[in-house]
Amino acid sequence: MYVYDEHDRQMAAERVAQFRDQTDRALSGELAEEEFLPLRLQNGLYIQRHAPMLRICIPYGMLRSAQLRRLAKVTRDYDKGYAHFTTRQNVQLNWPALENVPDILADLAEVEMHANQTSGNCIRNTTTDQFAGVQADEIADPRPYCELIRQWSTFHPEFAFLPRKFKVAVNASEHTDRAAIQVHDIGLQMVRNEAGELGFRVHVGGGLGRTPMVGPVIRDFLPEFDLLTYMEAVLRVYNRYGRRDNKFKARIKILVKALTPEGFAEKVEAEWEHIKDSPTRLTHEAVEHIRGFFTEPDYQSLDNATDLLAKQRFENREFDQWLSHNVDIHKKPGYAIASLTLKKTGIPPGDVTADQMETIADLADQYSFGEVRVTHQQNVVLADVRQDQLFDLWQAITPLGFATANLHTLNDIICCPGGDYCNLANAKSIPVAEAIQRRFDDMDYLYDLGDIDLNISGCMNACGHHHVGNIGVLGVDKKGDEFYQISLGGSSHHDAEIGKILGPSFAREQVPDVVSNIVDVYVEQRTAEENFLDTYRRIGIKPFKERVYA
Template sequence: MYRYDTYDQTLVDERVAQFKDQMDRYLAGRLGEEEFRPLRLQNGLYIQRHAPMLRIAIPYGMLSAAQLRSLAAISRRYDRAYGHFTTRQNLQLNWPKLEDVPAILAELAQVEMHAIQTSGNCIRNTTTDQFAGIAQDETVDPRPWCELIRQWSTLHPEFAYLPRKFKIAVTGASADRAAIQVHDIGLRLTRGEDGRVKATVLAGGGLGRTPMVGDVVREDLDWQHLLTYLDAIVRVYNQWGRRDNKYKARIKILVKALGIEEFRRRVEEEWAHLKDGPETLTDSAVAKATEYFPEPARRAVGEDAIAAYETLRSENRAFARFVTNNVVGHKVPGYKAVTLSLKRRELAPGDVTADQMDAVADLAEEYGFGELRVTHEQNLVLSDVPVDQLENLWKALDALGMANPTVGTLADMICCPGGDFCSLANAKSIPIAQALQDRFEDLDFLYDLGPLDLNISGCMNACGHHHVGNIGILGVDKKGQEFYQVSLGGRSDDNATIGKILGPSFNAEDMPNVIDKVLQVYVEQRLEDEVFVDTYHRIGMKPFKERVYA
């Protein structure tokens, strides 16, 4: 995985020193609240409902065992001994003291981590497929390209104060596991007939108050022009994006207002000044970025070991369930990628304790070359596990409560922190997730339902991505009371769709029964091997509405 060079380390160290001085001046009363606000946001520091919140960057979701141990130690020393992994592959600390944040940033810098541009109106953390580099359906490894985008966008002076926050996602596989169609910019990397990397560029996707699926701005963009073309898109947005209304300031609003043809024309016009300029990528620049992601020294796994694994899978039902749901294929025969479930009823989805972090760091070194991935679904991944070690890993994860064999099912729900923490939330999210986990805990029932994405957000900012959940739940405020709106039919894959609202909202106590009725309709109406979202799009909203509101 990527390691800092002297430029990276110097930049981050200087940033830490700058922010310590800014914090000292703020606490001494020499910086006002409005002056300090953009400075703290540039360093990932929010003021939430009960305490500050620090969002720590995990670029394109890659994390080393040493970094995870540092996060564990920091959470013990400065927080409440746990952290929360987000849908943008970052980690949040929900209870740090304001005066401790500079010390936290200094400790992060020692393990090549930071919180730069995890908040504010700038280009945020670039995300990608959690199986990047090892997926069987991958054409282009997106990680070097994500790193090049990170270097280009970090502290870019022209893009430090955009109209609103800006998010980029990249995939290099045939199946989109990075939700590129619902990002400000989405990139699909492919190879042309000559084997050279090309990009399809989408813009104008996003969730929040006005959810939209992005439009294709350009196809077959040659790799050397990737950064200059991204620069052109962001420049157009910076010039023409609205600044009078933050709810209409995202690039999706600009694309819709102009129309994709006019937006594309303006981008091409801007690009004419940038094409073949200093930001044009070179073979040496790409080669250097690629060197940071070498193939690990995997040992050969023999046919006997593979056969023994298949035998164990056929004879041990509990192990087979874990493999079916939490283990995926690998480009190298004899290896698998394993998802560690962070969905258990005693913790909020995406939460992990400091002790678990330390234990997982040990497992990453024992079973995965010291490397971890953070997923869009708020889980963790060990990317290189030999099949003859899967049983031992499974037992170790089971002891940690991370072998829950429900990845990809209803129980593997995405959930934002909601009203328990966030000052923007209209309602609590975590209690709804826990109530649904209690109601739908039977594994046979979950498996019978098949793949199903259930996403929960506490407000219209959609940090839980409820718009693209097959079933989405949104917390709303009704005269000071917490209610929940349900949407159906959303998806974030290659057929990205925004869900449709079922109808009037419900109180918290009703939610398990509401979701149960939705599932009843699906079970009754589905065709053989038909998943929930396909049944919904085939039969429409009416049968679900009639059952729920009968």
């Protein structure tokens, strides 16, 4: 992964010093809250329901073990001993004191971490597939391009105060999208043209929130070296024409819809003509320099441990389930990708303690070349595990609660912090997730149901991505009471789609029953080859609505 040079370290140190001064002036009253607001936001600091919340950047989801240990220390020293991984490959501290935030940022800078642009109306953390660089069906490794976007966008003066926040995601797999690129402001799918040249299919104008949209394609093939100049053209058009009079209509998706994708693309192409050959255009040398930070680790020549794993699976059913659901194929023979689930029932999805972070760091050193990946689904990944060490890893993570073999099942719930923490939330999310997990506690039944994405958001801002859950749950306010609206048929993958609202909302205690009724219809109606989304698309929403509101 990328390693800071002296220039990076100087920038990080100066940024911390700058924010320390700003914080001191805010605490003394020299800076009014409205003046401090945009400054703290672009340093990742929110004021939440009970305390400040600090969002720390994990660029494209990658952490070295030393960085994870530092996060554990910061969490223990300045917070309540736990943190929360988000859907955009960041980590949040929920209880830091405002006066301690500069010290936290200084501690993070020592291990090449920061909170720059994790909030505010700027270009946020660029995300990608947690299997980047190790999956067999990859067009090319997307991480160097994510790093190039990060370096280009960080402190970019022209895009520091956009009409609204701006999110970018990159995907490189031909067959799946684990980065949800089509519901981002810019989504980049790596492709090759007929000549075999590397490039990007560009989606613009995706997003969730109050007006959920799937981002249309505005360019089928963008040559590799034109990546940054084209993105610059997109952002210039947005900066020029995006609305600033109404924050609910300020996202780029509203502009794309108003101009039509074709009209927006015309403006981008016209702007791009002026800058496509500017110094921002990438060169082979620049790409190779960044790619040099993402070389393969010291893989050994290994045979696939097929016989050993077969014996271990036969002797231990729980290990067999974990292999089937939480372990994926690696591009290198003899290695595997192991996902550690942070979805044990009774624990808020995505939460991890300081002690657990230190243990994961130790496991990364022992089993995965000292690296950890954070996922869009709020889990963590050890991407380079030897197959002959999988059983040892499984034994190590089982008592920690990380071996719950529920990946991709109904219980692998994406969930925002909701009303327990966030002052924007209309309702709590975490208790609803736990109630659903407790209702569906039969793992064999979950496996029979197959892959089902269930996502929960506490408000319309959609931090839990409920719009693109196969089953989505949205917290709403009804005269001061917490209710929940259900949507069906969403997807964040290559077949991205916004779910349709089932009907009137439900009280919290009704939600597990509603989900059970939805699942029952699916089980009754499915064919042998269908998953939940297939069945929904074939039979439509009506049978589900009739059962739920009977």
